[in-house]
Amino acid sequence: MNAWFERFKFDGRRLILRNFSFQFFSLVMPAGFYLLFTKVMVTGNVPASFNVKYMGSMIVYSGTINALFGIAAFLQRDREAGILQWCWLSPTGIRPYYLSIGCWSLLMNTSSVVVLGGIAMGVNHVSLSVAQWGAIAGIAILGQLSTMLLGVLMSFVERAETLSVLSNLITFPMAIISGLWWPLGLLPNWLQPIGKLMPTYLINDWLGRVATHGTLLTSDILGTGAWMISLLVVVIVSVRLLLKRSDGVVRA
Amino acid sequence: MKPIIQATQLQFSYGAHAVLKDVTLSIDPGEIIGLIGENGAGKTTLLNLMLGLFSVRRGQLHLFGQQPGAPIAKQKIGTMRQKDMVIRGVTVQEVLRLAAAQYPEALNVTTLLKNLELTAIAKQRLTALSGGQLRRVTFALALVGNPDLLFLDEPTVGMDTNAQQAFWRGIQQLKAAGKTIVITSHYLPEIQAVADRICLLRNGEIAFQGTFQALQEQYQQVEITCQTALPVAAFENLPGVTAVTKTGPRLNISSEAGDATLQALAPVLADLRQVTIKRESLTDIFVHLTKGVIA
Numbered sequence A: 001m002n003a004w005f006e007r008f009k010f011d012g013r014r015l016i017l018r019n020f021s022f023q024f025f026s027l028v029m030p031a032g033f034y035l036l037f038t039k040v041m042v043t044g045n046v047p048a049s050f051n052v053k054y055m056g057s058m059i060v061y062s063g064t065i066n067a068l069f070g071i072a073a074f075l076q077r078d079r080e081a082g083i084l085q086w087c088w089l090s091p092t093g094i095r096p097y098y099l100s101i102g103c104w105s106l107l108m109n110t111s112s113v114v115v116l117g118g119i120a121m122g123v124n125h126v127s128l129s130v131a132q133w134g135a136i137a138g139i140a141i142l143g144q145l146s147t148m149l150l151g152v153l154m155s156f157v158e159r160a161e162t163l164s165v166l167s168n169l170i171t172f173p174m175a176i177i178s179g180l181w182w183p184l185g186l187l188p189n190w191l192q193p194i195g196k197l198m199p200t201y202l203i204n205d206w207l208g209r210v211a212t213h214g215t216l217l218t219s220d221i222l223g224t225g226a227w228m229i230s231l232l233v234v235v236i237v238s239v240r241l242l243l244k245r246s247d248g249v250v251r252a
Numbered sequence B: 001m002k003p004i005i006q007a008t009q010l011q012f013s014y015g016a017h018a019v020l021k022d023v024t025l026s027i028d029p030g031e032i033i034g035l036i037g038e039n040g041a042g043k044t045t046l047l048n049l050m051l052g053l054f055s056v057r058r059g060q061l062h063l064f065g066q067q068p069g070a071p072i073a074k075q076k077i078g079t080m081r082q083k084d085m086v087i088r089g090v091t092v093q094e095v096l097r098l099a100a101a102q103y104p105e106a107l108n109v110t111t112l113l114k115n116l117e118l119t120a121i122a123k124q125r126l127t128a129l130s131g132g133q134l135r136r137v138t139f140a141l142a143l144v145g146n147p148d149l150l151f152l153d154e155p156t157v158g159m160d161t162n163a164q165q166a167f168w169r170g171i172q173q174l175k176a177a178g179k180t181i182v183i184t185s186h187y188l189p190e191i192q193a194v195a196d197r198i199c200l201l202r203n204g205e206i207a208f209q210g211t212f213q214a215l216q217e218q219y220q221q222v223e224i225t226c227q228t229a230l231p232v233a234a235f236e237n238l239p240g241v242t243a244v245t246k247t248g249p250r251l252n253i254s255s256e257a258g259d260a261t262l263q264a265l266a267p268v269l270a271d272l273r274q275v276t277i278k279r280e281s282l283t284d285i286f287v288h289l290t291k292g293v294i295a
Helices: A002-017 A020-040 A048-080 A083-089 A095-124 A130-143 A145-154 A160-177 A199-211 A218-243 B043-051 B071-075 B092-101 B109-115 B131-143 B161-176 B188-194 B212-218 B258-271 B282-291
Strands: B005-014 B017-027 B032-037 B058-063 B077-080 B149-153 B180-184 B197-202 B205-210 B222-228 B241-247 B250-255 B272-279
Touching (some): A002 A020, A002 A095, A002 B092, A020 A095, A048 A095, A048 A130, A048 A145, A048 A160, A095 A130, A130 A199, A145 A160, A145 A199, A145 A218, A160 A199, A199 A218, B005 B043, B017 B043, B043 B058, B043 B149, B043 B180, B071 B077, B092 B109, B109 B131, B161 B188, B188 B282, B197 B282, B205 B212, B222 B258, B250 B258, B258 B272
Parallel strands (some): B032 B180, B077 B149, B149 B180
Antiparallel strands (some): B005 B058, B197 B205, B222 B272, B241 B250
């Protein structure tokens, strides 16, 4: 228990408290975008539903940035620095390490719900019931597991430079075609069906419907679940292959 | 006494390239073993096998009677790798507290920091430390679990002279406390000062295993120089002699069994003038052994 608690404290310090990149890119930037597109770059009255839905979009965007830039780079850097190997050599192994990073990732997503929700309430007077806020937090946390798993998968890229390119190539196109930055209807017709398959679209749509009392779609829920299970299988297989190659070398 | 490490006919290959060939080695509790050899001799591979980072595929290897990498064995092992960990956003004290929490019988972090003279940098971030300071923190991380067996891979690289001296003093204290230590290093004098035995690897094979004294006794390379009127033939068949050359009255005798050759020279000593005897140093022997000159 003590080992787990120390690990949790240790990772919290370096992942959140002393991590300027997370604070800026995952919290300040989405919050800035939210204010920009709901307060600054608008004329006339913005529909209340847009303020709510765009909050959901920015929550998903924050989680995506966090998973594909933050967590992926973090895990890759840890492996390069020999931290994973060090954990592997300790009696508790690497499981607590991944568990702690996973927990903190979820808490990081929670913090984006708190920050963006706070701004939506304070600045745009968004008013939701406690049940809605709870549902939004739950969906944001669990729904983002698929992007988090994608981040874990990307962290196995050998070089930091390659990872950076990969993160850019995946995150921004995915954010655009899944309608996080502007409505999906503005995209070309041929691109919209592809966008609707993205995990970020499914979560965003799910969040928007919960926040606006809309009808929940089973396709959002099943699609999110399918992404999660598929990526979980790919991550488990990849980790096993990478940790123990055929020549018997552990690459932790 | 049951050995802490027992390797029997251990082999390891990277693809078709054999890195370790039939290594048999036994290390008893409380021993300090110097694992020496040139780059690529197989030292780090052997260390990685012992740590469980590489899988044993041929031969046998046991640590504390367990397979390498077994949780019980991990509790008793401390490791100082060649590469220091630079973790962003955390201090020396924080990383040591995390490490201590992983072991059932860990040392007190504050006491350890004090003993290793790291208290002054305890609250500094790892990213702010110099190379030598990081090396000392890596040593502290190896010790914090209060291990019975320590693996130290090139431990003093990057340390300044004072830090090196403090480090070797620490090793002597650990030796007195009965810890078993496996050290790899290129610096023979360092190993010679602390190790009970050495294991010299050459091309993946153990070229020599034993004490320094045994090494010197086994490889008594001697160069004898003198002036004499006696012919070369009088010396060629003496025990241990490998070469005899004569230039005018000056005679050079090379021997691989110094004591035996000198004893055999006793009857003719009266005919020899200006005799000088040069024994090879341990470093010379190491160079010869690693180059395969002595086989």
